[in-house]
Amino acid sequence: MDTKLQNLLDFNIEQLEEAVKAMGQPKFRTKQLWEWLYKGADFSDMTNLPESFRMSLAEKYRAGRLKIKAKLCSKVDDTIKYLFDLGDGNLVESVLMKYKYGYSACVSTQVGCKMGCTFCASTKAGFVRNLSSGEILGQIVSMNADMNIRIGHVVLMGIGEPLDNYDNVLDFLRKAQNEKGLGISYRNISLSTCGLAEKVIQLSEEKLPITLSISLHSPFDSQRSEMMPVNRKYPLDKLLDACNIYTLSTGRRITYEYALIEGVNDTKEHAARLISLLKGKLCHVNLIPVNKVEGTGYEKASKKNIAAFQEMLEKGGVNATVRRTLGQDIEAACGQLRRAANENKI
Ligand code: SAH
Numbered sequence: 001m002d003t004k005l006q007n008l009l010d011f012n013i014e015q016l017e018e019a020v021k022a023m024g025q026p027k028f029r030t031k032q033l034w035e036w037l038y039k040g041a042d043f044s045d046m047t048n049l050p051e052s053f054r055m056s057l058a059e060k061y062r063a064g065r066l067k068i069k070a071k072l073c074s075k076v077d078d079t080i081k082y083l084f085d086l087g088d089g090n091l092v093e094s095v096l097m098k099y100k101y102g103y104s105a106c107v108s109t110q111v112g113c114k115m116g117c118t119f120c121a122s123t124k125a126g127f128v129r130n131l132s133s134g135e136i137l138g139q140i141v142s143m144n145a146d147m148n149i150r151i152g153h154v155v156l157m158g159i160g161e162p163l164d165n166y167d168n169v170l171d172f173l174r175k176a177q178n179e180k181g182l183g184i185s186y187r188n189i190s191l192s193t194c195g196l197a198e199k200v201i202q203l204s205e206e207k208l209p210i211t212l213s214i215s216l217h218s219p220f221d222s223q224r225s226e227m228m229p230v231n232r233k234y235p236l237d238k239l240l241d242a243c244n245i246y247t248l249s250t251g252r253r254i255t256y257e258y259a260l261i262e263g264v265n266d267t268k269e270h271a272a273r274l275i276s277l278l279k280g281k282l283c284h285v286n287l288i289p290v291n292k293v294e295g296t297g298y299e300k301a302s303k304k305n306i307a308a309f310q311e312m313l314e315k316g317g318v319n320a321t322v323r324r325t326l327g328q329d330i331e332a333a334c335g336q337l338r339r340a341a342n343e344n345k346i
Contacts, residue, residue: 005060005061005062006060006061006062007061007062007064007132007134007135007138008033008037008057008061008062008063008064008134009037009038009063009064009133009134009135009137009138009141009175010064010132010133010134011134012171012175013030013034013180016030016033016034017030019061020033023053023056023057023060025053029049029053032046032048032049033046033049033057034180036049036063037063037064037141038137038141038180038181038182039141039144039145040064040065040141040142040144040145040146041063041065041145042063042065043055043057043058043063062087064134064135064137064138064141065138065141065142065145066084066085066086066087066135066138066139066142067084067085067087068082068083068084068085068142068146069083069084069085069091070082070083071083071146072330073330074327074328074329074330075329076327076328076329077098077327078097078098079095079096079097079098079327079330080095080096080143080147080327080330081093081094081095081096081327081330082094082095082096082139082142082143082146084138084139084142086111086131086135090111090128090129091111092108092111092131092135092139092158092159093108093158093159094106094107094108094139094140094143094158095158095327096143096147096151097327099153101152101153102150102151102152102153103147103149103150103151103152103153104151104152104153104154104155105139105140105143105151105153105154105155106154106155106156106157106158107136107139107140107154107155107156107158108131108136108139108158108159108160109130109131109136109156109158109159109160109161109162109165109168109169109172110127110128110129110130110131110159110160110161110164110165111127111128111129111130111131111159111160112125112126112127112128112129112159112160113127113159113160113161113164114126114127114161114164115161115164115194115228115229115230116228116229117194117215117217117227117228117229117230118226118227118228118296118298119217119227119259119261119290119293119296119298120293121293122158122159122160124293124295130160130164130165130168131160131165131168132168133168133169133171133172133175136156136168136169136172137172137175137176137181137182139158140154140176140182141182151182151184152184152188153184153188153189154176154184154188154189154190155189155190155192155213156169156189156190156191156192157190157192157213161193161194161196162191162192162193163191163193163196163199163200163203164196164199166199166202166203169191170206173186173189173191173208173210176189177189177208186208186209186210187209187210187211189210189211190210190211190212190213190255191203191210191211191212191213192213192214192215192257193212193213193214193215194215194228194230195214195215195216195228195230195231195234195239196230196234197234197238197239197241197242198234198242200212200214200239200242200243200245200246201242201245201246203246204242204245204246204248204249204250205249207249207250208250209250209251209252210252211252211253211254211255212243212246212250212252212254212255213254213255213256213257213286214239214243214254214255214256214257215228215257215259216256216257216258216274216285217257217258217259217265218265218270219236219270219273219274219276219277220270220273221235221236223264223265224236227265236277240277243281243283244281247281247282247283252282253282253283253284254281254282254283254284255283255284255285255286256278256283256284256285256286257286257288258274258285258286258287258288259288259289259290259291260287260288260289260290260300260301260305260306260309261290261298261299261300261301262298262299262300262301262302262305263299264298266301266305266306266309268312270309271309271312271313271316272312272316274313274318275312275313275316275317275318278318279316279317279318280317283318283319284319284320284321285313285318285319285320285321286320286321286323287306287309287310287320287321287322287323288322288323288325289301289306289322289323289325291325306322307322310322
């Protein structure tokens with residue numbers, strides 16, 4: 001795959017129409033080509049297009065389907081982890097999960113991450129580059145094609161900070177939702193952020209009915225700033241103000257992600273402070289037993305502590321659930337597979 005070639009999944013329909021016209025093809029070829037691209041097809045698969053057209057397309061462009069560098073299938077559940085090769089030496093991870101209601105994909109938005117959260121594997125080797133909207137879409141169309149399925153839910157919880165790649169992520173959301181694109185309803189898309197408050201406000205102005213997840217992880221500014229450097233710029237009061245604006249503007253309930261780390265953020269004081277911050281808000285807390293990442297020293301909170309923490313929140317009037325962990329045996333948590341590959345472990 002030549003990355004100097006333009007990725008056709010980066011195009012919107014008007015741009016594709018222009019490209020088709022410039023190649024001397026009739027207008028109806030745009031629709032045919034568009035449909036193939038969203039099916040994750042390569043030019044050689046596009047059998048209803050003339051061969052000469054397919055050859056000229058391959059000289060100038062690339063279809064958005066990504067090369068699978070590694071694929072790990074969980075033996076304990078139906079989770080599959082993909083490592084995709086972007087064609088320029090960079091790798092990103094995506095995870096496919098099977099639920100009762102269908103398939104859900106967790107996709108990456110950047111190669112690496114600038115945010116520096118101490119517990120997260122994705123940020124350890126720093127930031128390389130943003131993904132284009134076509135590269136984010138490419139992860140989904142490639143999994144659809146590989147498994148012969150139709151992914152109906154998407155979470156932007158893979159590698160990277162989606163709001164630090166705002167324009168491309170917005171372009172992705174629109175194309176993913178477009179019925180001529182992937183046709184995934186906004187309500188089935190979740191965007192997770194470490195808390196770029198200004199961008200949360202900007203996103204609220206788009207009025208997209210997606211689910212916003214905020215990675216909170218500590219209700220105390222001093223501790224959160226240590227765990228998540230973004231908190232030094234946008235402390236909790238600024239972040240929660242931005243979240244209020246988001247709820248007012250979209251009417252959507254916000255999810256707060258809280259990874260429980262033994263002896264670090266799983267105490268009664270943490271639960272009490274969390275209640276005082278969130279009580280009365282249209283929100284939900286998602287408690288996640290932290291995934292162990294080599295070199296962080298963090299351990300999962302005990303089952304007993306997790307249950308007690310949840311009970312305290314519920315009693316305090318804050319809705320909370322414990323996230324089921326899928327794909328434990330394949331290191332399905334974000335950033336871990338790319339890290340292993342970069343260290344030549346796979
Ligand atoms: N940058 C975005 C999205 C990517 S991370 C964000 O920060 O939200 C997706 C989620 O996984 C976030 O809630 C993140 O805080 C969480 N996460 C990262 N490392 C983790 C770990 N070791 N254990 C549990 N959750 C983790």
